Amino acid sequence: MGTFVLVPTIFMVAIDRRAEQYAKLAPFAISSALTAGVLLSGAISGGSLNPARALGPALFANLWQNHIVYWLGPVFGAVLAVLAYSYVLKE
Amino acid sequence: MALEIKKCMAEFLGSFILVLAVAMMAAATGNVFIVALTNGIALLAAIFITLRISGAQITPVVTLALILAEKEEPARGVSFIVSQLIGGLAASCSSCSAATPSLAFLRLARTLHSCRVLLPKPWEHLCSSPPSSWLQ
Numbered sequence: 001m002g003t004f005v006l007v008p009t010i011f012m013v014a015i016d017r018r019a020e021q022y023a024k025l026a027p028f029a030i031s032s033a034l035t036a037g038v039l040l041s042g043a044i045s046g047g048s049l050n051p052a053r054a055l056g057p058a059l060f061a062n063l064w065q066n067h068i069v070y071w072l073g074p075v076f077g078a079v080l081a082v083l084a085y086s087y088v089l090k091e
Numbered sequence: 092m093a094l095e096i097k098k099c100m101a102e103f104l105g106s107f108i109l110v111l112a113v114a115m116m117a118a119a120t121g122n123v124f125i126v127a128l129t130n131g132i133a134l135l136a137a138i139f140i141t142l143r144i145s146g147a148q149i150t151p152v153v154t155l156a157l158i159l160a161e162k163e164e165p166a167r168g169v170s171f172i173v174s175q176l177i178g179g180l181a182a183s184c185s186s187c188s189a190a191t192p193s194l195a196f197l198r199l200a201r202t203l204h205s206c207r208v209l210l211p212k213p214w215e216h217l218c219s220s221p222p223s224s225w226l227q
């Protein structure tokens with residue numbers, strides 16, 4: 001679900017050409033979106049919306065409980081966000 | 092071709108920075124608020140570092156979303172995802188060896204031992220000794 005906050009922000013700020021005048025602010029918008037995503041999912045699942053960040057510590061700490069959640073959840077959120085962008089937000 | 096490798100290295104570096112900061116802070120505090128702030132600030136730094144080289148995608152899901160939206164070529168996107176995952180692994184190795192020096196590779200060996208069914212035959216004798224005493 002956190003990915004659903006992050007990905008539309010990136011699309012609207014960095015990809016969409018309507019936001020050209022805000023291009024210098026895009027990194028700030030993206031990192032605050034990531035902070036919000038981690039905060040909102042942190043209490044429930046630990047707030048890992050980055051599969052690379054989930055894989056590394058799992059391999060080194062040998063913790064594999066529910067590991068598939070940290071791959072399927074962000075991918076599902078990204079697909080949902082792409083659908084939302086292409087049907088709603090795109091001009 | 093050299094330019095593509097440069098871009099993959101930039102994605103590796105960005106993912107390394109992000110995962111290193113977040114994993115060390117999560118291991119040190121475990122506080123969700125602090126970890127979220129660390130996420131944001133480290134991502135900001137990683138974006139500014141890699142923006143002009145590779146486009147600053149950093150996370151595999153962002154690359155996946157860009158592929159799905161047809162803003163990124165699939166072949167290059169897959170190589171970006173692979174280099175981001177390797178960056179995350181390298182950062183976890185660094186943070187694990189910084190937190191508990193000299194135990195990181197024993198932990199990795201223990202993980203490999205626990206899934207030794209997947210290993211090919213020549214590795215079998217490396218993992219056959221009981222690993223329970225390694226970490227004490």
